[in-house]
Amino acid sequence: MDLATVTSHRLARGRDDLALAPGETLLAGGTWLFSEPQPEVSGLVDLTTLGWPDWESEPDALRIGATCTVERALGAPWGPAASLVSAAADSFLMSWKVQHVATVGGNLALALPAGAMVSLSAGLGASVVIWTPDGGTREQPVVDFVTGAGTTTLAPGEVIRAVDVPVAALSLPLAFRRTSLTPLGRAAAVVVGCGRTITLTASTTRPVVLDADDLDAGLAEVDCWYDDPHGPADWRAHVTGVLAREVRSDLAR
Numbered sequence: 227m228d229l230a231t232v233t234s235h236r237l238a239r240g241r242d243d244l245a246l247a248p249g250e251t252l253l254a255g256g257t258w259l260f261s262e263p264q265p266e267v268s269g270l271v272d273l274t275t276l277g278w279p280d281w282e283s284e285p286d287a288l289r290i291g292a293t294c295t296v297e298r299a300l301g302a303p304w305g306p307a308a309s310l311v312s313a314a315a316d317s318f319l320m321s322w323k324v325q326h327v328a329t330v331g332g333n334l335a336l337a338l339p340a341g342a343m344v345s346l347s348a349g350l351g352a353s354v355v356i357w358t359p360d361g362g363t364r365e366q367p368v369v370d371f372v373t374g375a376g377t378t379t380l381a382p383g384e385v386i387r388a389v390d391v392p393v394a395a396l397s398l399p400l401a402f403r404r405t406s407l408t409p410l411g412r413a414a415a416v417v418v419g420c421g422r423t424i425t426l427t428a429s430t431t432r433p434v435v436l437d438a439d440d441l442d443a444g445l446a447e448v449d450c451w452y453d454d455p456h457g458p459a460d461w462r463a464h465v466t467g468v469l470a471r472e473v474r475s476d477l478a479r
Contacts, residue, residue: 349433404417
């Protein structure tokens with residue numbers, strides 16, 4: 227969709243370029259930005275020209291750059307977790323065209339319940355690396371960063387720089403389940419198991435992490451079931467419980 231109100235497009239080269247003028251917004255993949263009218267937007271500031279690496283291998287973390295596309299993220303050195311990453315990317319029926327341009331950081335910033343990178347990063351215990359407008363950096367677990375459907379802890383002037391996935395999580399026992407109302411429908415419930423934690427997404431407004439050893443009690447306390455045309459809240463709660471118990475069994479093998 228054309229954004230008829232946009233009159234400027236700036237290429238960001240450094241942190242100083244990320245200070246937004248009135249009417250400006252950040253642009254990365256643009257798959258959501260260009261999907262509907264944005265009458266309040268008059269200028270775009272392009273993050274893809276900052277030259278951030280798609281990924282970096284650090285001693286304790288695999289860092290995925292915020293401007294890395296979902297497609298390129300699949301090629302990162304995930305090791306034993308590669309199949310989980312692929313399953314998460316495909317679980318919301320993101321077309322190959324969208325995967326080609328949609329970015330990891332954009333997916334997290336949108337914080338949609340049907341966010342593939344939210345499911346993946348929360349399930350692996352990842353943290354969001356955030357640039358603050360005063361020139362500093364802060365980090366926050368993804369499960370705390372996403373506070374609801376479409377809401378995060380991002381403050382004005384903050385920009386997602388990367389996602390740090392703990393290296394240790396990549397070699398733990400992993401399991402994945404998803405379901406939808408129709409065979410080819412958008413995921414209505416996604417459950418990721420990693421070690422002894424079980425993370426619920428898509429069926430909840432925000433990621434919920436449960437202890438596999440106390441799963442039933444944890445499920446009973448969930449108070450943020452999501453309700454939309456892709457599935458009512460009571461149905462999501464039921465099927466999520468079924469999937470979570472299957473994941474628990476997989477982790478115990």
